[in-house]
Structures are given as C-alpha cells and as structure tokens.
Amino acid sequence: MNQEVDSQTVRIADLVDEQKIGPFIWTVVFIGFLCQLCDGYDLSAAAFAAIGIANEFGLERHALAPLFSVGLFGMLFGALGFGYIGDRWGRRVAVLSSALLCSVFTLLSATAHSFAMLLVFRFFTGIALGGLPANTVALTAEYAPQRKRSLLITIMFVGLTFGGALPGQLGSIIHPTQWRLIFTIGGLAPLVTVVLAGFFLPESIKFLAVRNAHDPQIVKLARRIRPELNIPVGTRFQILHLAEKKFHVSQLFEGNLRIITPLIWVMSITTLFANFFMNSWMPTLLHSLGLDPHQAEHAASMYYLGGVLGGLMMSLMLDRGRLWVVPLYMALGAAAALFLGQQTHSMALALGVFGVGLFILGTQSGTNALMAVCYPTQIRASGTGWAHGLGRFGAIAGPMTGGELIHMRLHMAQIFWAPAIVSVVGCVATIWLSRAARDRFPTK
Template identity: 35%
Template structure:
C-alpha cells in the first residue's frame, strides 16, 4: 500500500483564497470581542448610578474598577495555557459562558463587595475570551492577510464599548443600572449557543493534538471544497513541545521575543489606560468645558479604531515590526504635542486622534503580531500572557494619573512624560524586529 503524502495545513491555508468559512470565523470572533468590550466598559458607564443608588463616595468605587482589571489579568494567565492543552474553541466557549453568567449574577448584587467579587469573576472570563479569539482568528487566516483580518476583528472591542455607552444611556433612566448588567450577561449566553454550533476548533490545534484526521479534512474542505484530501497525512510544519506551554515561552528561540513582547504590552497598555482614564480630567484643567473635553477624548478611541485597520493593512505589506516601531514612536510625539495644544480644541482633537491612531492601533497590531510569533503548541499562552503582563501596565496607568496630577507639572511636561512609555514600546518593537531577522538569517545560514 503506497505511503500517504504529507499535507502542510499552514501552506494549505496560505495558498487558498479566503473562504466564506474563514470570514465567518472572523465575524464570530468579532462578536466575542464586541461583547467583551461591552462588559468591560459597562462598569464605567453605570458607576455614577451605582454611587447614587448605594450612597457611596467616589473613593469607594475604586475597588470596583480594580476588580475587573485584576480579573482580566488573572483570566489571561489562566486560560491561555488551558487553551493550548484543551483547545481554543472549548476554552473560548467556556470563557464566554463564564463571563456571561457572572455579569448576569452581578445584576442581583446586594452590596458593593458582592458586586466587586462578581466583577472580578466577570473579568476572569473576559481575560480568557479575548486572547483566544485573537489566537483562533490568527490560526485560520492566510499569512498574506492575517494582520489586517486580526486587527479588523479586534475592532469589535471598540464597537462593543461604544454600544455599552449607548445601551447605558437608553436603559439606566428607564430600568436602572442593573438592566445594563442583565443585557451584558444575556448577550454572551446567546452568543455561546451560536459559537457552540458554528465556531470550529483550530485546524492547527487538531493536528498538533493528534485528533481524528476526519475532523481536519472536514475543516479544510470548508476552506477549499474542491481540494483532494485523499491519501494525505496532515502536518503543521513544526514540532510539538514536550514542556508546559508556559515553559515554552522561555525556550532559547522564544525567550528574547517573549520578554520584548511583555515590555511592549506593558508600556503600551500603561499609556492607553492612563489617557483613557485621565484625559478628560487633564483637559478640563485647561479650562475646557466638560462637553468639549469629552468630545476630544472620544477622538482617542476613534483614532484607535482607524489606526488598527490601517496599521493591520500595512503590516501585511511591510515588515510589521518596523511598522509598529514607527507607529509607537510617533504616538510618543503626538501625545507630547497634546500638552502644548490643549487650549486649542481643534488642534488638541487632532493630536488626540493621531495619538489614538498610533498607540491604540499599534496595540491591536501587537496582538496580531504576537499570535504569529509563537508556535501552535504555546500560541494561546503567548498571546494571553503578553496581555496579562500588559494588564499590570493598565493598572499602573489607571492609578498613576492621580500621582502625576499631584506633582503639579505643567501640561507640556506632563504629556511629554506620558509619551515616554510609547517611545520605549517603539524601541522594544524595533529590537524584536532585529531579533527575528537575525534568527531567520541564522536558520538560512544553517541550511
């Protein structure tokens, strides 16, 4: 009996046109990230109503915000390795169900600390859902369009956050703040039913985990219905590691890249959360009205959405490390410019838009790049742990604004300081590009 021929599924996906099946996966993961964005942002929109309902002081709300961020960080650390062991779909589905149920339970909280605990649990599920959506999307996308598709999918987070604001405005006055949490809980539970029926497991994971070849063939046929998959053996083109997924991040070939990704994510999310949390307050300090400060701040999110799509498109055509390095560096420049332009609304809005374009857009691009950096057997862990480390930066950014305000720095100096972490992120991304280029050159020399 003739031996079966090896079929590299990575090359198979790269060589075939993008199919409706793959577009469906991108859309489903977009919906996951959108609901993730809705639930993550919901607490900020309903916080004033909670404060009024329970007669709380502003300081008493701090644990409520911190609990969600802590849950996001813990979820990223826990669910990434689990997905590399058990599969992307199963862990993604469990994460969506978990944060849906936790959000729904939050609506019946009787005390602040009940709500704090449930917001931590909600964050735990959210922290597992987002990195696995990135990983699964990346593993189904052809390399030539991967960055654009992953960054476009991730824009669902911004869309979901905006919908959280619209829903809060419509629901709180009529039904109270608990209604927002009910919507935020029911939506992922409904989506989980759709995911269970429609979302496939990663083909790369199926092969690496030695799952039945019929499952692999079925998924490949949905990408290319006319492909002849008889008498073939499916391979991924990489060896499965024998160590735990977390240990694999520190393998000799990956450790420098892992540490550079961690530093990039930490600095990037520090800046993003610092500006998202404190920019309205900083702008108000220049004498701008609350409405003007809010509108200028909104340009940061709009710029981030546009930047994610544009930078994703560029990353598929130019060396992605250098695209992100340049974008992060420009983010530092535009952030510093906000301090000098803050008293001129249109100029400040332009600088804030460009800062969001560069820093938030680059962060989405870095998520896509991290998914392509790690091999299949530790990809979900790599993406999740980079996000988890980044969450430490987000916590520092969220609380660091108050410290900076207390230092009584002038606006130009203050924003120049805020821009420094973006410059560091640019330098680490440039270093990562050099590291990866050197590794490729060494492999080519060895062959």
C-alpha cells in the first residue's frame, strides 16, 4: 500500500536520503560502473598494447611514454569541457556523448598506420574519456542516500579498476602483433554502454530541480526513487539554492571551498601521478625483471584486485566520517611502492603489486566520493571535472617521469622512489583536507 505524502512540498534531499537501496539506485550505479569499465579498459589498453606497437613502428621502450601520456592530456580538456556540459545541459547528456566519442576514436586507434596517427587518435579518445568520471560520479552522488553515498560511488567507480585489468588478460592470450584487437574491443564496448544508458540512465533529479523546479520529469523520478509513496502531480520539490547561474571558476572557491578546492586538486594530482606511473610502466618493468608475459600479467592483475578492495574499504570509512583514512592510505601507498622496488622474486613482487594497488589505486577509487560530496549540486560535475582535469597533469607526468627514469637505466628500487615521494606530498595535503571537509561527511 502506498503511503500518502503529508505535504505538498517535498525536500529532494529527504526523498533521496530516506530511500531504500533498491533497483532504481542500483541501475544508476550499474550504468555508471559500465561507463567506468570502458574508461578503465581504454586507459590501460595502450600499456598492454605497447610491446606490439613498439615492434611494429620500430620504437625504443622509453619512446612509448607519449603514447601513455597523450590520452591523459586529452582527458584534461575532456574533464573540464564535459564537466561544464554536465552542469549546463545534464549529466546524462554528458555521459552519452562522452561514451559515444570514446567508441569512435578507440576504433580509429585500431586502424592507425603510423605512431603519429595513433597519438592523435589517443588524444581525442582521452578527451572523450575525460567526461565520464566527473559526470558518473556526480550522477551517482545525487541519487545515493547520504548514509551509503561513498560506498555506492566507489562501487560504481571500481568499474575503472576492473576495466583496467581486462586489456592485460587479453594481452596475455594474444600475440603482440595483434595489438589492434585490444583497441577494437575497447571501441565496441562503449557502444553497448551508450545503448543501455540511453534506455535506462535517468537524468539527475537534483539537476532537474535546479534547472526547472516544475519539470514534469521530477515527479516521475521521485516515484521511481520512492515507489512506496503516493506523490501527486502537483507536488512541489524543494532543493537548496534553486537559482541556476552560469558556472564560473570562482564558485569553486566560495566559502570554505577556498581551502577545500586547492587541497582536492593536490590530492588529485598526486594520486593520479602515482596511479598512472604504476599503471603505465608496471607490465614493462615486471617483464624486464625476467618474468615471462603470463607471469607479468598475473602479477599486474594483483594491482587491480588490491585497488578494488582498497577503494571499498576506504568508502566504508568515509561513510562513517573517518576522513583520516585518506592520508593513511597515501602514506601506506608510499611505503608499498618502496617495498615493491626492492623485490625480485615473483611471489614477493605479486605481494608488492597488491600493496600498491590496495593503497594507491584504492585511494583513487575512494577519493572520488570525497570530491563529489565536497561540492554542491550546481557545480558538482564542474568541481569534480576540474579536480579530474587538473589531476591529469599528475597522470601525464607519471608515465613521462617513468620513461625518463627508465631511459636513465636506474635500478627498479630507485625508479619507485618517484611515486613514493609524490604520495607523501599527497598525504600532507589530505591531512589538511580531512580537517577542512569534516562538516561535509556524517559522523558515526
């Protein structure tokens, strides 16, 4: 039996926060998960196609660094541009257009007949990929109840981790000369996601309310969120700060955000530096230690397993207001990187790889929830977009730094000092951030 709504005015925050975790929110999370799966696959595709690309185009190992970084450079522009689109025209529009463009340019990457052409296609793929994290995180945050918000965002975002592991599994069973197949599969998967999202992904109810409080879609979405309520057509929906205004970067520094935003940017830059340093060079470095391709891919897969577990554990802590878990993870990530650099035995290498996945990749997965919660609805996609966009400077620098260190023929122990030092910088910034953003998280 449906329960009657007592008042003609309903607060959307209460509507969302008091919902049961049911099919509607899981649909939003699942579509976001698929988007991140495609994102993670395409981000990692170049790393696992690298040997075949180098052989076909006659490149030295260190010369592959631009291949790893050019897509990340594109993501900088994509995160900012599609973050604006998400706040201006809707999260759903931004997600659909990002995924479609990702499909087109990844398929084109499979047709490249020169290294320069491949770099161009990877740059535009990066622009498309840049739009997915900010908008899927914003959409999930706006439908998830506060008590489970960090967990649901992280479950959605670990699709990136699972996707990142898939090219490695494929690369272990195909010959390096078949590297184009990795990009072909990576281009077809987003097309499936676009179709599913077109049918099942709703627009953010909070975004609709900010844009037009009388939009008839709001009642329909409210009934899907809370099917046990009898919500009449004339119900008024209330959300704080209803006025819509054109986004300006200055909004990211209003009030307490003047402290929070720069710290989030530092967190994003350092986290992405460490993650993409590992993600880009780990298969190559493990192979250089004498591991055969199958052993190297198996060890690298431990990175993604650790990332899934680490991100989920961090989100459970954030949902309880334990923001100190972020700097703790970054400190342990630095220690894990140093440990990994000292290992040569295959079992110890797998343990070290699992450790950096748990604390470095796990940090990237878990901190997306922190970013989303720190920004209000009107600028949530833009806020997270700017954080992801500027974080791409770290993501670009990570692979480039690794390439230079490898070119210098340094020992692996010395090479892994780079992500360790950067993680310590992030640890210091997030200690401050955990204090500044405390009032935005529930305390339990």
